[in-house]
Structures are given as structure tokens and as C-alpha cells.
Amino acid sequence: MHNTxxxxxxxxxxxxxxxxxxxxxxxxxxxxxxxxxxAPHAQxxxxxxxxxxxxxxxDLYLPTNAQQAPVLLMVHGxxxxxxxxxxxxxxxxxxxxxxxxxxxxxxxxxxxxxxxxPLEQADDVARAxxxxxxxxxxxxxxxxxxxxxxxxxxxxxxxxLAARPQRAYDLGAKAWLGSVALDSASMDVxxxxxxxxxxxxxxxxxxxxxYWAATSxxxxxxxxxxxxxxxxxxxxxxxxxxxxxxxxxASRLGVNAQLLxxxxxxxxxxxDLGADxxxxxxxxxxxxxxxxxxxxxxxxxx
Numbered sequence: 001m002h003n004t005x006x007x008x009x010x011x012x013x014x015x016x017x018x019x020x021x022x023x024x025x026x027x028x029x030x031x032x033x034x035x036x037x038x039a040p041h042a043q044x045x046x047x048x049x050x051x052x053x054x055x056x057x058x059d060l061y062l063p064t065n066a067q068q069a070p071v072l073l074m075v076h077g078x079x080x081x082x083x084x085x086x087x088x089x090x091x092x093x094x095x096x097x098x099x100x101x102x103x104x105x106x107x108x109x110x111x112x113x114x115x116x117x118p119l120e121q122a123d124d125v126a127r128a129x130x131x132x133x134x135x136x137x138x139x140x141x142x143x144x145x146x147x148x149x150x151x152x153x154x155x156x157x158x159x160x161l162a163a164r165p166q167r168a169y170d171l172g173a174k175a176w177l178g179s180v181a182l183d184s185a186s187m188d189v190x191x192x193x194x195x196x197x198x199x200x201x202x203x204x205x206x207x208x209x210x211y212w213a214a215t216s217x218x219x220x221x222x223x224x225x226x227x228x229x230x231x232x233x234x235x236x237x238x239x240x241x242x243x244x245x246x247x248x249x250a251s252r253l254g255v256n257a258q259l260l261x262x263x264x265x266x267x268x269x270x271x272d273l274g275a276d277x278x279x280x281x282x283x284x285x286x287x288x289x290x291x292x293x294x295x296x297x298x299x300x301x302x
Contacts (some may be wrong), residue, residue, distance in 0.1 A: 042099050046086075046142035051124070053111055058128055059085050061095050061105040066140030070177075070294050071145065072098060073132055075125055076106040077152025077182075077270070080204045081113035089267065090151070090185075093274030102297045104141045106132055113288040118204055122157045124170055125150075129161075130172035145291055148179040151270040153204075155184035159217040159246070162228045177290040178256070180226035180283060185238040187230070187246040189216035218246050221229050227256035229286040233269050234261050256284055 043062040050056050074097050076083040076090045082091070085107040095105050110116070110124035129146065136143040146259065150158030162167045162179040169175075186192060190212045192201055205212055213219045228250065230243035250257035260282055262269060274280055288295035295301065 027203075041215075042095065050108070050128045055109050055111045056124055056127065057085070058106050058108040058132075059091075060139065061091075061099060061107075062139055063099040063102055063104065066102070066104055068142045068145075068293070069102050069104045069140055070145040070291070070297065071104045071106060071132060071136055071141045071143075071158030073129060073146055073148050074105065074149065075110070075150035076107070076225075077150070077154045078112070079200045080118055080121060080153045080156075081200075081210075083153070085109045085169055089271040093147075093271065093280075095274070097274035097276075097280065101299075103284075104136070104139060113203060117206075118153075118157065118160075119211075122160045122167065122215075125154075125157050126161060126168035126171040126173050129168060129176065130174075133174055133176075134172075142293075143174070145293060146176040146286060147269075147290065147294070148176060149182065149273075150184070151182040152177070152184060152266065153186075156186040156217065159187060159228065159230070160215065160220060161182055162226045163217040163221040163246075163250075165224060165226050176226060177294070178229070178287075180229045180231065180286070181243075182231050182273065183233050183236075183239050183266050185236065185242045187216070187242040188218040189213075190219060202256035218249060221246070221249055221253065221255075223253045223255065225250055225253065225255040225257075227290060229258050229260060229283065231260045231262060231269055231283065233266050234263050235265055239266075256289075260286070 045060040047057045048060055050058055072094065074090060074094065076085055076087060098105060108128045110121050123272055129148065132146060133143040148158045158179045159181045165175065189205055193212045194203055202242055205215055230247055232240040232242055232243040247257040247259045262279055264272060272279060273283060284298045284300055288298050288300035
């Protein structure tokens, strides 16, 4: 069998139909196969430890001959209790889009419920950011040019750090360029918890009003906040109102905060980012405003 596309397709099918007992190694093989197709010249390093827990790991995608490369640090979603750094919707289109433009892409895991609550998860993101900043020069990256991206629960965590970056600084991180929050409805946790809400919010935020305030990006927001683009799905009733409220409050403080509404599902907001579409280009327009070198690599005039 010398037909390469057919051979790779059969290999993928074998991986998908293999016994669950070998799911871990086979999952890794499938991720490698996907990554080779999306970024055939990338160097990939998996499960780098940024702290001691087995969940505190990240995957590194390096472009060829990286030099002073900006870094995109991705935080997956999953209701604070699910998700994985290697999921196709988290990685594939983003790696395919931005590695050829000379960006380093990092996707992280973090401790999940019930082992770690949202504040501890935000601290994990901060630790990962600090680790990436410490290591970036050795990868051919620029530690001063890092953009955080988070989806769903990951967008909440990214927004929480963006709203009050001192939390990240206290854990060793330095200033980053800005953040992109992909469809978080949890900008005002206090409002959510005081009204009718899904049960998974109770599992994440508990019954303490003090904890609701501590985990609410809107309540934590102050004038030291870093730039943020809040992408929201107009197909949901709660996401865009929450994002709009945060952006308005940030703007009143003089913080660079922008809203991008999309007629896409919650899943598509994440999965479609990086595909060749107007949505990706609008996100890139925001990224280009953060730094001239980022703008140059994106081919955008800020």
C-alpha cells in the first residue's frame, strides 16, 4: 500500500477503533498524526511540566527556525472540570494558521474540579504563563510578546487574570500583551449565582458570596487590567450581555477592552478560530493592536 493519504486514513481509523485500555498512547499517536498534517514542519514537545501536579502540563508547538517569536498561550474550556490541551477544537486550526506566520503556540492543561476550584485553576494558568516566559527565549520566542487565549471556562480564567494581573504577578508571571476570551458567560459570577443558573455553576463556585466576588472578572476589574478582546456567541442568551457589561466597565477605567459578537455556536467560537475566515481576521486585528511585531507577522496594519 503506497497511497499515503489512504494509509494515513487507515492508520487514524485503527487508532479510533482500538481498545480503550490503550487509549492514552493511541490518543497521543492520533494527536501527533493530526499535528503533522496541520503543521508538517513544526517541532512538537508534549507534556512539559510547569509545576508538580500531573495535570500541570503543556504542549509546545514550535515553528521552523523560531526567532524572537510571539507566543500564543491557549487555555481549554470544559465547565472547570473537563477538557484537554490536545483536543482538535483547541489546537488544530490555530496551529495551522499561526505557526506558518512565525508564532509559537502553547496549549496547557490545569487542575480540574473537584481537585481544584476556579481560583486555583487561575493560579495554574498564571504558573504556566510564568513558565512560558522563563523558557521562551530558549525556544526562540520573545517572553515580552505573549497573548493569552481561553475558551469557555478557560476564557473565564484568562479574563480573571486580565482583570487583575497582580494575581499572576504574585506567582512569578510578568506583564503580557493581552488576552482573547472566547465565549465566557462568567464575567459577572455574582450575578449568575444570585439568579437561576445551571448546576455546574454551583459545583464550580459554591455558596460563598465572598468566593463569587473573588472569582468574578467584573468584580476584580481595576485600572491595571491588561487589554482584552471578549468574543461572544450571539446564539446564546447570556454570553454577549456578560461580555458587553465587562467591556463597558473596563472602558470606563481606560482599559483597552473590545467586544466581538459572532453568529456562531459556543463550540464553533473555539473551533473556527484560526480557519481562513473573517472571524479569525477580526481577532487578528485586535492582536495586531497589541504589538508592532505581532502586527507585522500577521500582515495587519494596526
